[in-house]
Amino acid sequence: MSGVRVLVGTRKGAFVLTSDAKRERWDVGGPHFTGWEIYHLKGSPVDPNRLYASQCSGWFGQQIQRSNDGGKSWEPVGNEFAYDGVPGTHQWYDGTQRPWEFKRVWHLEPSLTDPDIVYAGVEDAALFRSVDGGKTWHELAGLRQHPSGPNWQPGAGGMCLHTVLLDPSNPERIFIAISAAGAFRTDDAGKTWRPINRGLKSEQIPDPTAEVGHCVHRIAMHPSRPSVLFMQKHWDVMRSDDAGDSWHEVSGNLPTDFGFPIDIHAHEPETIYVVPIKSDSEHIPPDGKLRVYRSRTGGNEWEALTKGLPQRDCYVNVLRDAMAVDSLDSCGVYFGTTGGQVYASADAGDSWAPIVRDLPPVLSVEVQTLP
Amino acid sequence: MIRVVLPAHLRTLARVNGEVELDVDGEATQRSVLAAVEAAYPVLRGAIRDHVTQRRRPFVRFFACERDLSHDPPDAPLPDAVATGTEPFLIVGAMAGG
Numbered sequence: 001m002s003g004v005r006v007l008v009g010t011r012k013g014a015f016v017l018t019s020d021a022k023r024e025r026w027d028v029g030g031p032h033f034t035g036w037e038i039y040h041l042k043g044s045p046v047d048p049n050r051l052y053a054s055q056c057s058g059w060f061g062q063q064i065q066r067s068n069d070g071g072k073s074w075e076p077v078g079n080e081f082a083y084d085g086v087p088g089t090h091q092w093y094d095g096t097q098r099p100w101e102f103k104r105v106w107h108l109e110p111s112l113t114d115p116d117i118v119y120a121g122v123e124d125a126a127l128f129r130s131v132d133g134g135k136t137w138h139e140l141a142g143l144r145q146h147p148s149g150p151n152w153q154p155g156a157g158g159m160c161l162h163t164v165l166l167d168p169s170n171p172e173r174i175f176i177a178i179s180a181a182g183a184f185r186t187d188d189a190g191k192t193w194r195p196i197n198r199g200l201k202s203e204q205i206p207d208p209t210a211e212v213g214h215c216v217h218r219i220a221m222h223p224s225r226p227s228v229l230f231m232q233k234h235w236d237v238m239r240s241d242d243a244g245d246s247w248h249e250v251s252g253n254l255p256t257d258f259g260f261p262i263d264i265h266a267h268e269p270e271t272i273y274v275v276p277i278k279s280d281s282e283h284i285p286p287d288g289k290l291r292v293y294r295s296r297t298g299g300n301e302w303e304a305l306t307k308g309l310p311q312r313d314c315y316v317n318v319l320r321d322a323m324a325v326d327s328l329d330s331c332g333v334y335f336g337t338t339g340g341q342v343y344a345s346a347d348a349g350d351s352w353a354p355i356v357r358d359l360p361p362v363l364s365v366e367v368q369t370l371p
Numbered sequence: 372m373i374r375v376v377l378p379a380h381l382r383t384l385a386r387v388n389g390e391v392e393l394d395v396d397g398e399a400t401q402r403s404v405l406a407a408v409e410a411a412y413p414v415l416r417g418a419i420r421d422h423v424t425q426r427r428r429p430f431v432r433f434f435a436c437e438r439d440l441s442h443d444p445p446d447a448p449l450p451d452a453v454a455t456g457t458e459p460f461l462i463v464g465a466m467a468g469g
Contacts, residue, residue, distance in 0.1 A: 035380060057380065058430055058467070059380070059428065059430040059431060059464040059465065059467075060378075060380055060381060060419070060428065060431070060464070061417050061418055061428060062417065063384065063414075063418070076414045079416070079417050079418075079422075080416070080417060080422045082422065082423060
């Protein structure tokens with residue numbers, strides 16, 4: 001019988017939540033790596049028992065953990081992320097130039113075809129790849145060496161590469177996003193990159209329509225339609241129909257278009273989800289009500305999804321990597337909060353229930369649909 | 372033989388309990404002891420000192436014989452009591468909240 005496995009990264013460890021396809025009763029596994037920050041963990045689409053986890057600590061640095069049994073057991077693999085060549089410099093908060101310095105892995109993206117190939121988006125922003133199951137890592141340095149690199153600068157959370165999207169129709173094409181540099185695309189498997197930020201408008205930077213410098217929070221792509229991208233920017237929900245060559249705003253009737261995660265229904269590529277947050281200076285839900293917004297029209301027309309979610313006195317945030325969908329019928333939608341709740345909807349967002357309520361602050365949520 | 376006490380998180384990573392005992396090549400210094408630790412437990416590479424610069428991570432401290440040796444040069448001799456195994460070399464996670 002099919003089921004789902006929800007992989008939850010938190011400030012104090014990782015948790016593995018499992019259920020059958022009904023998604024009513026859940027087993028909670030973990031914590032794994034107790035006391036460490038788990039920015040992200042994700043499974044291979046080729047081998048669902050192969051998982052990768054980013055484990056880090058302000059004291060002891062970065063570890064990458066790998067599981068070959070669906071998260072029951074783990075082994076540390078390689079943790080050396082050395083920038084290629086002389087790292088160069090990027091812009092710091094005070095406008096000075098500062099050398100690139102590895103801090104942590106924000107996002108792990110396993111290959112669509114090989115369980116031993118995995119990409120890592122890191123802070124300070126760069127993209128690394130391992131072809132040996134995480135034992136060794138090599139930078140795809142063309143990204144960081146883009147001529148705009150010295151102009152990139154950190155967002156409030158650090159200069160992180162947080163989004164890695166692999167195009168299932170074109171193995172040479174990868175999309176990435178950096179806070180606060182923007183979105184980039186390669187069409188030659190990572191050798192060269194181009195900024196794809198035309199149409200973005202950010203009033204928080206000196207030139208609101210600059211080629212780079214935008215604080216992109218998250219990008220989502222439906223595998224059946226990889227040229228259509230949806231973006232939650234610092235402010236604004238955006239859409240591209242040409243693989244990022246141009247973007248237009250689809251915030252429509254959202255109560256606020258600030259937020260972090262964005263995701264797409266597994267079977268309806270025009271159905272998208274966001275979690276509006278009050279503002280860039282107040283990272284809380286508007287009016288104390290935790291609401292997911294769903295558009296069934298690819299943006300612009302949004303409906304609030306509230307059934308089962310707290311509609312008073314709620315002041316949690318939902319971070320950029322903390323929403324995911326399963327591919328069961330009907331589509332399950334999941335998100336985790338900074339208050340430690342992981343909510344699940346087994347009916348595409350119509351109703352919600354917490355799987356767990358009292359985890360540490362949730363940093364990431366990924367979902368595997370198991371055969 | 373040098374005795375080394377690892378902090379709890381690094382004992383978990385290295386899958387050891389209690390103190391570890393290591394033979395050190397040459398004189399007992401921070402550098403030679405850490406090299407022996409990393410040779411015995413490769414998973415700890417990068418967790419105590421930086422992979423490239425070999426500098427102590429900022430929130431890691433080295434104590435021995437009731438002294439803080441964190442700021443001593445990495446090639447300075449460790450106290451005789453550490454070199455002879457009478458006292459352990461303590462690798463400590465600095466006190467911090469959160």
